[in-house]
Amino acid sequence: MATRDDVARLAGVSPSTVSYAISGRRTISDATKAKVLAAMRELNYTPDAFAQGLAGSRRGILALHFPTSVDGYSSTEFEYVSAAMERARALGYHMLLWSNPTTDVMGLESLVGQKLVAGVLLMEVSVNDPRFDVLRRAKIPFASIGRPDDSEDLSYVDNNFAEAGRIAVDYLADLGHQSIMYINVSVEDQQAGNGPAIRTARAIAQAAAARNIPMLEVPVENNARGGREALETYLQLASRPTAVLGLKEFATAGFVNAAGMASLQIPQDLSVIALGVSGRSAEMVAPALTTVAPPGERISQKAVDALVQGIEARVPQVIQELVSPEMAVRQSSGPAPKPKS
Amino acid sequence: MATRDDVARLAGVSPSTVSYAISGRRTISDATKAKVLAAMRELNYTPDAFAQGLAGSRRGILALHFPTSVDGYSSTEFEYVSAAMERARALGYHMLLWSNPTTDVMGLESLVGQKLVAGVLLMEVSVNDPRFDVLRRAKIPFASIGRPDDSEDLSYVDNNFAEAGRIAVDYLADLGHQSIMYINVSVEDQQAGNGPAIRTARAIAQAAAARNIPMLEVPVENNARGGREALETYLQLASRPTAVLGLKEFATAGFVNAAGMASLQIPQDLSVIALGVSGRSAEMVAPALTTVAPPGERISQKAVDALVQGIEARVPQVIQELVSPEMAVRQSSGPAPKPKS
DNA sequence: CTGAAAGCGCTAACAT
DNA sequence: ATGTTAGCGCTTTCAG
Numbered sequence: 001m002a003t004r005d006d007v008a009r010l011a012g013v014s015p016s017t018v019s020y021a022i023s024g025r026r027t028i029s030d031a032t033k034a035k036v037l038a039a040m041r042e043l044n045y046t047p048d049a050f051a052q053g054l055a056g057s058r059r060g061i062l063a064l065h066f067p068t069s070v071d072g073y074s075s076t077e078f079e080y081v082s083a084a085m086e087r088a089r090a091l092g093y094h095m096l097l098w099s100n101p102t103t104d105v106m107g108l109e110s111l112v113g114q115k116l117v118a119g120v121l122l123m124e125v126s127v128n129d130p131r132f133d134v135l136r137r138a139k140i141p142f143a144s145i146g147r148p149d150d151s152e153d154l155s156y157v158d159n160n161f162a163e164a165g166r167i168a169v170d171y172l173a174d175l176g177h178q179s180i181m182y183i184n185v186s187v188e189d190q191q192a193g194n195g196p197a198i199r200t201a202r203a204i205a206q207a208a209a210a211r212n213i214p215m216l217e218v219p220v221e222n223n224a225r226g227g228r229e230a231l232e233t234y235l236q237l238a239s240r241p242t243a244v245l246g247l248k249e250f251a252t253a254g255f256v257n258a259a260g261m262a263s264l265q266i267p268q269d270l271s272v273i274a275l276g277v278s279g280r281s282a283e284m285v286a287p288a289l290t291t292v293a294p295p296g297e298r299i300s301q302k303a304v305d306a307l308v309q310g311i312e313a314r315v316p317q318v319i320q321e322l323v324s325p326e327m328a329v330r331q332s333s334g335p336a337p338k339p340k341s
Numbered sequence: 342m343a344t345r346d347d348v349a350r351l352a353g354v355s356p357s358t359v360s361y362a363i364s365g366r367r368t369i370s371d372a373t374k375a376k377v378l379a380a381m382r383e384l385n386y387t388p389d390a391f392a393q394g395l396a397g398s399r400r401g402i403l404a405l406h407f408p409t410s411v412d413g414y415s416s417t418e419f420e421y422v423s424a425a426m427e428r429a430r431a432l433g434y435h436m437l438l439w440s441n442p443t444t445d446v447m448g449l450e451s452l453v454g455q456k457l458v459a460g461v462l463l464m465e466v467s468v469n470d471p472r473f474d475v476l477r478r479a480k481i482p483f484a485s486i487g488r489p490d491d492s493e494d495l496s497y498v499d500n501n502f503a504e505a506g507r508i509a510v511d512y513l514a515d516l517g518h519q520s521i522m523y524i525n526v527s528v529e530d531q532q533a534g535n536g537p538a539i540r541t542a543r544a545i546a547q548a549a550a551a552r553n554i555p556m557l558e559v560p561v562e563n564n565a566r567g568g569r570e571a572l573e574t575y576l577q578l579a580s581r582p583t584a585v586l587g588l589k590e591f592a593t594a595g596f597v598n599a600a601g602m603a604s605l606q607i608p609q610d611l612s613v614i615a616l617g618v619s620g621r622s623a624e625m626v627a628p629a630l631t632t633v634a635p636p637g638e639r640i641s642q643k644a645v646d647a648l649v650q651g652i653e654a655r656v657p658q659v660i661q662e663l664v665s666p667e668m669a670v671r672q673s674s675g676p677a678p679k680p681k682s
Numbered sequence: 683c684t685g686a687a688a689g690c691g692c693t694a695a696c697a698t
Numbered sequence: 699a700t701g702t703t704a705g706c707g708c709t710t711t712c713a714g
Contacts, residue, residue: 356685357686367684369684373683395690395692396689396690397690398690
């Protein structure tokens, strides 16, 4: 492979001139610039990323870090990943995928220690996520999709859960629903500090209280079986809520499907709203799920922007942003049934 | 941050000794090794990845490349990505995610030109994928998940489509089904050379012919609307097949849901089998889809192994492997209905 | 068994 | 406007 010196020789200029012609960090006459460009093209030259990284200060790689999940991830999560990668590329960075158990903080430490990446973007953060301390100590720029409880000094972009709760509850209340069941993630996940689960529960509780509506929380695992369990719980209730909010797509789908088996009509008998689920997933279920979810690409994009700002800005600023969720009314929700007399 | 020379100074040895103590590429007395290790620990030293990459020959980064899809990807695809990343890590490599339009071959070229990555793993390859030529010309190691038509000299791991077709068709034939409809990807996708679509169609046709069963192919887009269109086509058929094979999860789910709306009973009236769909996705649908799909993690894992072999082996070998699909019978399939007399 | 020294291919300060 | 040169932090020969 051709090196910069080969290009310089062929163009008849000094090596540094080649560098400057590429970077534009000093003025080069059009004549020599043309010669350099021609030589580059002829030799099919591209600067070596490792040499650039070692010599300069810019290391054009970002890491996207998420804890390995036993449950696996859904297409909704992949949308975040894809969008983050595309945004990184648009800003001139490569995106490294990195995943290890949350408990294994060493993994992150070793990644950072190698100085391979210029910054780290955290996904699936918990309210007391230990990764933040690791990164703070390492003095490496970072930002997160989602936020921990103690988030004063850090840059993040997160879903506006409070707003999501309000939108969903108000929508249901306006349709005459008088009580709500919330399908939460498993107790273990909650204890692990799952941010969306905790914040959503809080938001729904508040919004429901504001509308004077009782709310019941049911924790299940995020899979079809969990959804079925939620339905069993639902069926055993003395007075069944007419509205169900589900946080995760697999559990919510499982609930809806089980309800269908049990001859419950959705949305005639009860309304179901899925929170934080992408449209594509929502439409895999029958009836298609009404959703309240933030635009994932935009969250990822802004989070990458925040990270890059933290890397490149001379005076990094803390960027914190809550993205408003959007409601998509599909077939799983409607007016509350008339109470039987 | 501490450098290797700092460690050497603290340990009272020469810099190269530190390197050798780490790499183990020459024998070091236990005494000095202990000193070095202690110094490393004290300074919290990790070798700089860029310096290692520049000085040595090993560049511990792999790229996972897939064309950006307008349709977006599903959780099934994410499983491949996750598994590939984990395997790479197990083998001591980082995994870079990279995606751009197939038409834009320049994008891949620039990635490779930077010599950032030691090898490239291709996903979502088409039968005439232009990316192979780019990589061949660049003389960079590569392997693929899936394969092009001309695959003689390259390493790949792919689903055994022929076997998948046979398994599905034999299963249906044994249950008395006499004709089959195949929901394929859109005509555009087929013309773009979508390998799984083309090979699956071929496999089903062959297996059906062997069992003397007619097969009808219906191309639709991979989303809920596509599934509904497939059902409309189905309903208008003079004699309706009692079995449907679907290639993509969103279209297949859409078909099943639309069938439910049209009061078709699955599996009583017709059986549906989803090909290449993960269990998690299959269970989002009601009735849960019977699937014939290869174990995604194992495909990814072997593909990464093949790539790394191509990078590290002194005499790289061409590794080609077809992974057998597995059938999971769920609720969407059963015996053919008795023909009405 | 260990040390010294020559690069790897660049960036950026120091020249002119 | 361009050339010269000193590193960046390592790996790996060459020399004990």
